Amino acid sequence: MSDPPNDARPGPQCRLIYKSVTSWDLLSNEVLLEMANTSAENNASRDITGLLILSGERFLQVLEGPAEAVNELYLRIARDKRHGSLRLLSYEPIARRAFDDWAMHVVDLDDLPLPQREMLAAKFPVEDGSVLIPDDPRPALALLLDAKRITLSETERPES
Numbered sequence: 801m802s803d804p805p806n807d808a809r810p811g812p813q814c815r816l817i818y819k820s821v822t823s824w825d826l827l828s829n830e831v832l833l834e835m836a837n838t839s840a841e842n843n844a845s846r847d848i849t850g851l852l853i854l855s856g857e858r859f860l861q862v863l864e865g866p867a868e869a870v871n872e873l874y875l876r877i878a879r880d881k882r883h884g885s886l887r888l889l890s891y892e893p894i895a896r897r898a899f900d901d902w903a904m905h906v907v908d909l910d911d912l913p914l915p916q917r918e919m920l921a922a923k924f925p926v927e928d929g930s931v932l933i934p935d936d937p938r939p940a941l942a943l944l945l946d947a948k949r950i951t952l953s954e955t956e957r958p959e960s
Protein backbone atom coordinates (compact mmCIF):
# COMPACT_ATOMS: atom_id res chain seq x y z
CA MET A 801 0.00 0.00 0.00
CA SER A 802 1.32 3.46 -0.82
CA ASP A 803 1.80 6.16 1.83
CA PRO A 804 -0.96 8.77 2.14
CA PRO A 805 -0.03 12.17 0.72
CA ASN A 806 1.57 14.57 3.21
CA ASP A 807 -1.44 16.83 3.39
CA ALA A 808 -4.01 14.03 3.65
CA ARG A 809 -4.67 14.65 7.32
CA PRO A 810 -2.76 17.64 8.65
CA GLY A 811 -2.30 17.30 12.42
CA PRO A 812 -1.76 20.20 14.78
CA GLN A 813 1.01 22.55 13.66
CA CYS A 814 3.43 24.25 16.01
CA ARG A 815 6.27 26.76 16.10
CA LEU A 816 9.33 26.05 18.23
CA ILE A 817 12.12 28.57 18.88
CA TYR A 818 15.32 27.82 20.76
CA LYS A 819 18.77 29.34 21.17
CA SER A 820 22.12 27.66 21.71
CA VAL A 821 25.86 28.23 21.58
CA THR A 822 28.01 26.67 18.86
CA SER A 823 31.01 24.46 19.28
CA TRP A 824 34.08 25.51 17.34
CA ASP A 825 33.76 23.02 14.48
CA LEU A 826 30.37 24.43 13.50
CA LEU A 827 31.84 27.88 13.12
CA SER A 828 33.52 26.65 9.96
CA ASN A 829 31.35 27.80 7.05
CA GLU A 830 31.88 24.53 5.21
CA VAL A 831 30.65 22.35 8.07
CA LEU A 832 27.73 24.69 8.69
CA LEU A 833 26.71 24.65 5.04
CA GLU A 834 26.82 20.87 4.92
CA MET A 835 24.73 20.69 8.09
CA ALA A 836 22.21 23.13 6.59
CA ASN A 837 21.90 21.07 3.39
CA THR A 838 21.36 17.82 5.29
CA SER A 839 18.88 19.54 7.59
CA ALA A 840 16.94 20.96 4.65
CA GLU A 841 16.59 17.46 3.15
CA ASN A 842 15.53 15.93 6.48
CA ASN A 843 13.09 18.72 7.21
CA ALA A 844 11.49 18.65 3.77
CA SER A 845 10.76 14.95 4.19
CA ARG A 846 8.96 15.73 7.47
CA ASP A 847 7.07 18.81 6.25
CA ILE A 848 9.16 21.01 8.59
CA THR A 849 10.20 24.52 7.60
CA GLY A 850 12.34 27.06 9.41
CA LEU A 851 15.28 29.37 9.71
CA LEU A 852 18.59 29.19 11.58
CA ILE A 853 20.43 32.35 12.58
CA LEU A 854 24.11 32.39 13.49
CA SER A 855 25.39 35.46 15.30
CA GLY A 856 28.93 35.29 16.63
CA GLU A 857 28.96 31.91 18.38
CA ARG A 858 25.23 31.80 19.03
CA PHE A 859 22.37 30.09 17.23
CA LEU A 860 18.70 30.98 17.10
CA GLN A 861 16.47 28.52 15.26
CA VAL A 862 12.76 28.42 14.48
CA LEU A 863 11.07 25.19 13.41
CA GLU A 864 7.50 25.02 12.13
CA GLY A 865 5.44 22.02 11.12
CA PRO A 866 3.44 19.07 12.41
CA ALA A 867 3.83 19.07 16.21
CA GLU A 868 4.93 15.44 16.38
CA ALA A 869 7.66 15.93 13.77
CA VAL A 870 8.89 19.19 15.34
CA ASN A 871 9.03 17.59 18.82
CA GLU A 872 10.99 14.63 17.50
CA LEU A 873 13.44 16.89 15.65
CA TYR A 874 14.01 19.13 18.67
CA LEU A 875 14.91 16.09 20.79
CA ARG A 876 17.44 15.07 18.14
CA ILE A 877 18.88 18.59 17.90
CA ALA A 878 19.12 18.81 21.70
CA ARG A 879 21.33 15.67 21.71
CA ASP A 880 23.69 17.15 19.11
CA LYS A 881 27.13 17.72 20.65
CA ARG A 882 27.96 20.40 18.06
CA HIS A 883 26.19 22.98 20.17
CA GLY A 884 25.29 23.45 23.84
CA SER A 885 23.49 25.59 26.43
CA LEU A 886 20.19 24.97 24.65
CA ARG A 887 17.35 27.13 25.83
CA LEU A 888 13.78 26.65 24.63
CA LEU A 889 12.34 30.14 24.09
CA SER A 890 8.86 29.36 22.83
CA TYR A 891 6.61 26.54 21.75
CA GLU A 892 3.13 27.34 20.51
CA PRO A 893 0.38 26.00 18.30
CA ILE A 894 0.01 27.93 15.04
CA ALA A 895 -2.78 28.19 12.50
CA ARG A 896 -0.43 29.44 9.80
CA ARG A 897 3.34 29.30 9.30
CA ALA A 898 5.44 32.46 9.28
CA PHE A 899 8.60 30.64 8.10
CA ASP A 900 7.54 28.54 5.13
CA ASP A 901 10.10 29.84 2.63
CA TRP A 902 12.77 27.24 3.41
CA ALA A 903 12.91 23.69 4.74
CA MET A 904 16.02 25.09 6.43
CA HIS A 905 18.17 28.09 5.71
CA VAL A 906 21.13 29.52 7.61
CA VAL A 907 21.68 33.27 7.93
CA ASP A 908 24.97 34.40 9.44
CA LEU A 909 24.17 37.87 10.77
CA ASP A 910 27.88 38.79 10.85
CA ASP A 911 28.05 38.24 7.06
CA LEU A 912 25.17 40.58 6.20
CA PRO A 913 25.91 43.80 4.32
CA LEU A 914 26.64 46.81 6.56
CA PRO A 915 23.25 48.60 6.14
CA GLN A 916 21.38 45.48 7.28
CA ARG A 917 23.78 44.93 10.20
CA GLU A 918 23.30 48.55 11.24
CA MET A 919 19.52 48.18 11.03
CA LEU A 920 19.65 45.15 13.33
CA ALA A 921 22.13 46.84 15.68
CA ALA A 922 19.67 49.72 16.09
CA LYS A 923 16.95 47.28 17.20
CA PHE A 924 18.83 44.62 19.17
CA PRO A 925 21.69 44.69 21.70
CA VAL A 926 25.14 44.00 20.27
CA GLU A 927 28.16 42.41 21.98
CA ASP A 928 31.64 42.14 20.47
CA GLY A 929 30.23 43.31 17.14
CA SER A 930 27.54 40.60 16.94
CA VAL A 931 23.81 40.90 17.61
CA LEU A 932 22.94 39.25 20.93
CA ILE A 933 20.29 36.54 20.66
CA PRO A 934 17.35 37.63 22.83
CA ASP A 935 16.17 35.47 25.75
CA ASP A 936 12.56 36.56 25.41
CA PRO A 937 10.30 34.94 22.81
CA ARG A 938 8.91 38.17 21.39
CA PRO A 939 12.20 39.86 20.40
CA ALA A 940 13.57 36.46 19.33
CA LEU A 941 10.67 36.08 16.89
CA ALA A 942 11.15 39.70 15.76
CA LEU A 943 14.84 38.98 15.02
CA LEU A 944 13.95 35.84 13.05
CA LEU A 945 11.35 37.76 11.04
CA ASP A 946 13.89 40.53 10.31
CA ALA A 947 16.44 37.93 9.18
CA LYS A 948 13.80 36.37 6.93
CA ARG A 949 12.86 39.73 5.41
CA ILE A 950 16.51 40.67 4.83
CA THR A 951 17.27 37.31 3.20
CA LEU A 952 14.21 37.45 0.95
CA SER A 953 14.94 41.02 -0.14
CA GLU A 954 18.56 40.05 -0.89
CA THR A 955 17.51 37.13 -3.08
CA GLU A 956 14.71 39.02 -4.79
CA ARG A 957 16.84 42.03 -5.64
CA PRO A 958 16.70 42.48 -9.44
CA GLU A 959 19.98 41.98 -11.25
CA SER A 960 21.47 45.17 -12.60
Ligand SMILES: Cc1cc2nc3c(=O)[nH]c(=O)nc-3n(C[C@H](O)[C@H](O)[C@H](O)COP(=O)(O)O)c2cc1C
Nearest residue numbers: 838839840842843859861876877878880882883904
Ligand atom coordinates in the same frame (compact mmCIF):
# COMPACT_ATOMS: atom_id res chain seq x y z
C1 LIG B 1 22.15 24.38 15.48
C2 LIG B 1 21.71 23.09 14.85
C3 LIG B 1 20.54 23.07 14.09
C4 LIG B 1 20.10 21.89 13.48
N1 LIG B 1 18.96 21.91 12.73
C5 LIG B 1 18.53 20.76 12.16
C6 LIG B 1 17.34 20.74 11.39
O1 LIG B 1 16.65 21.75 11.21
N2 LIG B 1 16.98 19.55 10.83
C7 LIG B 1 17.72 18.40 10.97
O2 LIG B 1 17.34 17.36 10.45
N3 LIG B 1 18.86 18.41 11.69
C8 LIG B 1 19.28 19.55 12.28
N4 LIG B 1 20.45 19.55 13.00
C9 LIG B 1 21.23 18.31 13.07
C10 LIG B 1 20.66 17.39 14.13
O3 LIG B 1 21.10 17.86 15.39
C11 LIG B 1 21.13 15.94 13.92
O4 LIG B 1 22.52 15.90 13.84
C12 LIG B 1 20.56 15.36 12.65
O5 LIG B 1 19.18 15.55 12.59
C13 LIG B 1 20.85 13.85 12.56
O6 LIG B 1 20.32 13.22 13.68
P1 LIG B 1 20.77 11.74 14.10
O7 LIG B 1 22.26 11.79 14.19
O8 LIG B 1 20.09 11.49 15.43
O9 LIG B 1 20.27 10.88 13.01
C14 LIG B 1 20.87 20.71 13.64
C15 LIG B 1 22.05 20.75 14.40
C16 LIG B 1 22.47 21.92 15.00
C17 LIG B 1 23.73 21.92 15.80
